[in-house]
Amino acid sequence: MKKALLYLLFGLLALVLTAAVAVYLVVKLALAPGPGEWPTRVKAGPFALEVGVPTAIRLATSSWFAPWLVGRSFETEHGPVRVGWNETASTLELDCAPCSASVPALGHAPIRLDNLRFTARRDAGSLNGLLEATPAATTVSSLAGDNVLRARWDGKLTQKSLQIHVDAPDAPIARWYSVLAPAIPELQRARIGGTLALRAQLDLPANHLALHPRIEQFSVEGLGTEALLDTRTSCGPPSRLAPDSWLARAVIAAEDQRFFSHPGYDLAELTAALDANQKADRIERGGSTLSQQLARLVVTGSERSAERKLRELLYAVEMEQTLGKPRILQLYLDNAPWGPGGLCGAEAAARRYFKRGARNLEPAQAVWLAAMLNNPGAALEKWQRDGHIDVERAKWVAEGLRGITRSQRESLQRNIAAARFAPPP
Known part of the structure; x- marks a missing residue:
């Protein structure tokens, strides 16, 4: 009798294992990528x-299959995803917590959301649904009340791709911060408007992201940037350059051509930088204004991450209100990095490279210095090796100079092309 029961148990176990393997093989065959189909790897248990x-x-969006997935969780490259199904609306519901996505164009660190809910309804190859993102319950938010970001989306599905359009209506900028960067310390004291x-x-699967933001009445208070009105640079003597000096104008042409017209951020430049970086699959273009660069120099540091960008944006917006354009420009000129060994500040750079004060630079020398700012170390190395920096970049900077006549610009371009300044030892 015992032997018969043992055989029965082994038989049942073999049957269960066989059924499990059979189900696995059926699912594997059913979901296997077809010829030319976009594949991915999913882990389930x-x-x-x-x-x-x-x-x-x-x-997953079919009414006959989706109910079988309800309550199941899957480990994906973006995080654990739990599946639900709304029978009445024939809508798939996915909850990802925490959820992350790597976007090399925005920095090395992935973008992370504490909670993301995604709903999807399909009609043939067309999809639509809702997105809801919320911070973790333990997050201390600077925004009282509703802290959910909501957006509608629609998409077009083919065998090779999925194209998604997202439309997030106006929401308080403070809410965006509480969802996208809940851990940054500035949220504890900043009063964010707009x-x-x-x-x-x-x-x-190309992972190409195009953003079209619209910002209204963005304001920041409480970060204490007014203290920078009286701060002194650690880079040496201040340059005391006027905004219309050759070097100041050349720096604006090189780094932030809309400096005097933007409110601390330049949406057109930011979206152009995102597009360029995505094409390169790495950060090649920063998109930061002089105000944002100053925030990075004196407060946030230079970590390449979306979170750092969001922090520097807060400081840049407040500095526009507390310091004003002339002081921001002066502080940038007195703190900007201009070469290896900790060389920083316009006055120190002018004396190091041309043995004269920043106010006494010739126009071509001023453009030369400004053209070095995007990568001072590489520019200096090229100068020492070839006898000149990137001439085409210097000519581009000269082309962007404001407040000079056409004949002055043409003369400056010729001088830059012919310049052979002795490299520093």
């Missing part, structure tokens, strides 16, 4: 599957 994303999306609306397009 002990199993890891290579699945075709379009096939998986069609199955609204942000966002339209975006995401192409998958």
Whole structure:
């Protein structure tokens, strides 16, 4: 009798294992990427599957298959995803907590959301739904009341790609910060005003993101940037350059051509930088204004991350209000890095490279110095090796100079092309 029971147990176990393997193989075959289909890897418990994303999306949004997924969790490259299904609305519900995405164009650190809810309803190859992002319950937010960011989306699904359009209506900028960067220390004391609306397009699997933000009445108080009115630079003697000096104008042409017209940030430049960086799949263009660069120099540091960008933006906006353009420009000139060995500040750079004060630089020398700012170390190395810096960049800076006549610009371009300044030892 015992022997018969033992055989029965072994038989049942074998049957269960066989059924499990059979289900696994069926699912694997059903979800396997077809020829030319966009694939990804999904882990469910002990199993890891290579699945075709379009096939998986069609199955997951179908009323006959989706209910079988309810309550299940999957480990994905973006984080753990739990599945739900709204039978009445025939809508898939996905909860990702925490959720992250790496966007090399925005920095090395991934963008992280504490909680993201994603709903999707499909009609043939068309999809639509809602996005809701919230900070963790333990996060201390600077915004009282509703701290949920909501957006509608629609998409077009093919065998090779998914194109998604997202429309997030106006929401307080403080709410955006509480969701996107809840841990930054500035949120504990900053009073953030204004609204942000966002339209975006995401192409998958190319991971190309296009952003179209709209900001209104952005203001920041409480960060204490007014203390910079009386601060002294540690880079040596101040340059005391007037805003219309050759070097000041050349720096504006090189680093922030809309300096006198923007409110501390330049949305057109930021979106252009994002596009350029995505094409290069790395950060090649910063998109920061002089105000943001000053915030990085004196407060936030230079870590390449979206969180640091958000921090420097707060300081830049407040500095525009507490310091004004002339003081921001002066502080930038007195603190900007201009070469290895800790060389910083316009006065120290002018004396190091041209053995004269910043106010006494010739126009071509001023443009030469300004053209070095995007990468001072590499520019100096090229200067010492080849006898000149990147001449085309210097000519581009000269082309962007404001307040000079056409004949002055043409003369300056010729002088730059012919310049052979002796490199420093």
